[in-house]
């Protein structure tokens with residue numbers, strides 16, 4: 001039995017979700033898994049994958065039917081991302097995750113009916129690709145240090161600044177940008193969200209960054225040079241961008257945590273398959289208690305992480321926000337994954353260090369999860385703030 005099926009998950013997933021899971025898994029195994037190595041080498045996966053996923057209704061799983069969605073929920077989106085990570089397709093999982101679970105949900109939540117109608121049908125069909133622009137060269141963990149600025153001009157806005165590390169940045173059609181807006185509110189910076197079409201004059205794509213892994217998904221630097229935005233490029237209320245992006249980060253962390261757990265179970269599968277077939281000292285290395293117990297500990301941690309991720313996702317789906325369990329889920333999932341990936345490589349011995357074995361790629365891809373969507377340290381800080389409070393200075 002597969003390790004992802006050993007625990008009932010009814011609290012988040014219904015029978016419908018499990019049917020969806022079976023379809024997504026079958027599709028991913030046929031259409032993505034055989035091409036992972038080839039796409040990583042090509043530094044790109046075909047854009048048509050977005051359209052194919054859109055055509056199957058998977059991109060629109062959690063969106064209302066009136067915009068071309070399937071009317072399901074976050075759990076359905078989690079199923080999609082989990083099944084991509086479950087086969088080690090991290091580049092595709094990340095690109096699709098950013099598109100459908102990070103950059104697009106704020107349009108539904110904070111957009112006007114016109115903005116939704118303008119953007120969602122193309123995004124859910126995969127005809128257009130979305131990216132999310134928060135990080136800047138000098139604003140990573142500290143989102144409040146963002147310098148990109150939008151100023152009012154002639155009934156619209158002028159946008160200036162730059163973003164870095166933007167997933168899908170090289171081929172996105174629309175970028176959801178967090179920018180400073182005036183006026184400052186009681187000395188505190190005011191932030192707002194903007195929908196920026198990448199075809200606009202002044203939108204400059206910089207380098208596609210060369211990463212350690214996840215080569216098939218593009219990560220880019222973007223510059224905005226006096227981009228003239230219409231009034232309705234503003235998403236939601238002016239000055240409310242910080243709170244809006246915190247809501248987005250809640251969902252982003254839940255989905256990232258789910259993907260981390262799924263990749264961890266893939267690493268576990270690779271380890272089990274390998275140790276069963278590798279013989280030393282006259283027997284299978286799966287018979288050595290030292291190895292069995294190390295793997296058992298790690299799969300237990302991964303299973304615990306999965307339970308926390310799914311129960312937290314359910315609470316978020318029911319309307320709870322900003323609870324410390326989101327940071328906990330992200331933290332423990334990322335660490336359970338990296339522990340598993342590292343040991344799974346270890347049991348491969350020297351073969352684990354050979355590029356022809358998939359475990360090496362998993363090991364490298366896993367490492368990002370402790371950094372992106374907020375680092376381990378930031379998750380610990382959020383947890384501490386909730387449960388320990390702020391210290392008096």
Ligand SMILES: Cc1cc2nc3c(=O)[nH]c(=O)nc-3n(C[C@H](O)[C@H](O)[C@H](O)COP(=O)(O)OP(=O)(O)OC[C@H]3O[C@@H](n4cnc5c(N)ncnc54)[C@H](O)[C@@H]3O)c2cc1C
Pocket residue numbers: 098132133134135139140141142164165166167168211219368371372373374375376377378381
């Ligand atoms: C492959 C990839 C894809 C990404 N995709 C996107 C994307 O699509 N959109 C986007 O906006 N961003 C994206 N990011 C950016 C990502 O969110 C940031 O890299 C991350 O939040 C960390 O910011 P930083 O890299 O600037 O590190 P820094 O914030 O400079 O942190 C450096 C170190 O200091 C630690 N640190 C910082 N503050 C504290 C503190 N208060 N207490 C203790 N330790 C602290 C950090 O934990 C870290 O270990 C991506 C990053 C990568 C690598």
